[in-house]
Amino acid sequence: MQDNINFIYLHIPFCLKKCNYCAFCSYPLLNYENIYIDKLEEEINHFYQNNPIETLYFGGGTPSLLNIKNIERLINKFNFKKNPEITLEMNPFNISKEKVKNLKNIGINRISLGVQSFNDDILKAIGRNHSKKDIFNTIDYLNKAGFENFSIDLIYGLPNQDINNWKNTLNTALLLNPKHISLYGLKIEKGTYFYKNPPKNIADNDIQAFMYELAMEKLSESYSHYEFAAFAKDENYFSRHNLCYWKRKNYFGFGLSASGFIENKRYTNTFNFKKYLEKPTKKDYTILSKCQEIEEEIFLGLRLADGIEFEKYEKNKDFKAKFEKYISLGFMEKIENKIKLTKKGILVSNEILCDFIEA
Numbered sequence: 001m002q003d004n005i006n007f008i009y010l011h012i013p014f015c016l017k018k019c020n021y022c023a024f025c026s027y028p029l030l031n032y033e034n035i036y037i038d039k040l041e042e043e044i045n046h047f048y049q050n051n052p053i054e055t056l057y058f059g060g061g062t063p064s065l066l067n068i069k070n071i072e073r074l075i076n077k078f079n080f081k082k083n084p085e086i087t088l089e090m091n092p093f094n095i096s097k098e099k100v101k102n103l104k105n106i107g108i109n110r111i112s113l114g115v116q117s118f119n120d121d122i123l124k125a126i127g128r129n130h131s132k133k134d135i136f137n138t139i140d141y142l143n144k145a146g147f148e149n150f151s152i153d154l155i156y157g158l159p160n161q162d163i164n165n166w167k168n169t170l171n172t173a174l175l176l177n178p179k180h181i182s183l184y185g186l187k188i189e190k191g192t193y194f195y196k197n198p199p200k201n202i203a204d205n206d207i208q209a210f211m212y213e214l215a216m217e218k219l220s221e222s223y224s225h226y227e228f229a230a231f232a233k234d235e236n237y238f239s240r241h242n243l244c245y246w247k248r249k250n251y252f253g254f255g256l257s258a259s260g261f262i263e264n265k266r267y268t269n270t271f272n273f274k275k276y277l278e279k280p281t282k283k284d285y286t287i288l289s290k291c292q293e294i295e296e297e298i299f300l301g302l303r304l305a306d307g308i309e310f311e312k313y314e315k316n317k318d319f320k321a322k323f324e325k326y327i328s329l330g331f332m333e334k335i336e337n338k339i340k341l342t343k344k345g346i347l348v349s350n351e352i353l354c355d356f357i358e359a
Ligand SMILES: C[S@@+](CC[C@H](N)C(=O)[O-])C[C@H]1O[C@@H](n2cnc3c(N)ncnc32)[C@H](O)[C@@H]1O
Pocket: 021, 022, 023, 024, 059, 060, 061, 062, 089, 090, 091, 092, 113, 114, 115, 116, 153, 154, 155, 184, 185, 186, 187, 188, 189
């Protein structure tokens, strides 16, 4: 039954300090590291049946804070197919040359680095605990250790970030030449510092859309824009792990707040640290209806440059009418058997995708 679960996410819920915009499940509780890893292992042992996997993803929080022995211990829990992708999210704060070398030696082969901005004033305003110099040092260590495949995360629409500053961010990113770039528009999420203390001087929706358009133009010259938020040098550097989410493949998520998708059932683990330590194997599943399944397929599939297969959905007259409407408005296009969002459509994708969820 588990032969088709090829993708595994491990959530590492530790951060030294919470960034002002961040609603991810993380706490400054690094003194619980060993206890948490024991519990994570208990959850893995309970569900994972030793089938070889294709991708392993350490997400967070800040997995790069973990002791190297604990990361190695977790990697060793799994059997892998040939050429697996093993990603670890890294924050540039306090990263040493040795840490980077050790990560490479234990089998991590892809790093996702949280850069956000190259401007020290902006980094400070969003509550990051590292400087521009820390970012450059970390990238230098990654290159020297032979981490050919690393990705950087950037956010647009940050406080005091004007168009010129965003252009400079993109130019710096291009100079650093990572194999992959992920771009996110700032979202003010409930429960964050910014939610309670709204930052002044942030871009409105129109300016955010303009920043995104600018990024698409600049990055598309040397990167493949394979998903809304993701750019890669070529298909060898597409995030295989994230593609599994967008293509609705089965995956296990282990750890606090992690979610999984197995044979049309979804689950999300508790966000409560104490409850997780008490019973790390507890899962409540939600079975998706046929209609939810199709909505998800369209919602996620349209994020991809490849688009979705028209024939599969044209029998549903509501969906067909919506596709036709968006094609006539220039927001979608049909190429051979595929329906895709056009560049104009990508800029208003939130509205379009929501329309399919409510079909
Ligand atoms: C789990 S974090 C990545 C790794 C690491 N924790 C770090 O921040 O360096 C995932 C990414 O989501 C993005 N992100 C998180 N919250 C966001 C928000 N409210 N608005 C926009 N982007 C956000 C950031 O680019 C962040 O790097």
